[in-house]
Amino acid sequence: MAKGLEERVMGLIRGDRLVRRGDKVMVAVSGGKDSAVAAWILAKHAEELGIEVALLHLDQQIHEYSSDARKTVEKLAKQLSVPLYVHEWRKEWGTGLGEIAEKLHKAPCHVCGVLKRYYQNIIPKKLGYNVVATGHNLDDSVGFIINNLINGQIEYIAKLAPMLPETELTVRKIKPLFWIQEWEIRKFADEHSIPYTNTRCPFQQFAPTYHIRRSFDVVEEKRPGTRKAFVKNVMKLARAVKKVNETKKPKACKYCGAPTNGDVCAVCKMKIKLGLEPGKIVLPEVMKWN
Ligand code: AMP
């Protein structure tokens, strides 16, 4: 019989050494099924893996979508009995994502992506966690590859992996669901009554990868295994083209210490543009349950 989802995820965690004993892992949870399942599996196996697990939720303040997401992650954290940190963007930016993007004259999905990557590194780092786990799945990787091919950002594709090791400036990034398809995750979440919300981000239809991802549903249906083979072979290709792996070593942003190719990171630049104080991070307070 084919291996179940949990077994395959644990196989990746152990086989690729995604975590080590003593690691402090923050799972970035959106309220959606993917990160909920990643959190559920990591929390369930925390003791045998010798790791500590906490959840981090970024509250973008996108009206109903965010309040729904927030309630769901609180439910999840309580069910798993793990601490939850909620970072409210309004506290640092004075407003929610929609308005931040508007003021910057940028697409909301672009700003959201930049900020999510930023906080998913800087918050764990500042709170003493050395690993961040996300719910990225196989469908995400397909969308990511094709989108970057279209945009000519080959060097990003070279970085696609279930784990990016920690560096001086970044925590280790792990994707326990890297080889799992979205439909399998939904099924698993439903079978195990893992709390998640189906409320979609109102900006989702503008996300560049959305339609690319869905178009693969047809291909996968006709030729099961296509997604996995596609991602595997693109990773092989990226390794073969050695040059693309020679990425520049990033420097530390002079305001906040996050990695950047210049002197000031993209997020601090946004803050300067909006008249906010660069480098000032409002750290979330912990919620604990017993
Ligand atoms: P996305 O960027 O929406 O495709 O989400 C990819 C992963 O980022 C999710 O599986 C989560 O692990 C994480 N993530 C997305 N949104 C949030 C959020 N609001 N707060 C914390 N983590 C998030």
Ligand code: ZN
């Ligand atoms: Zn910065």
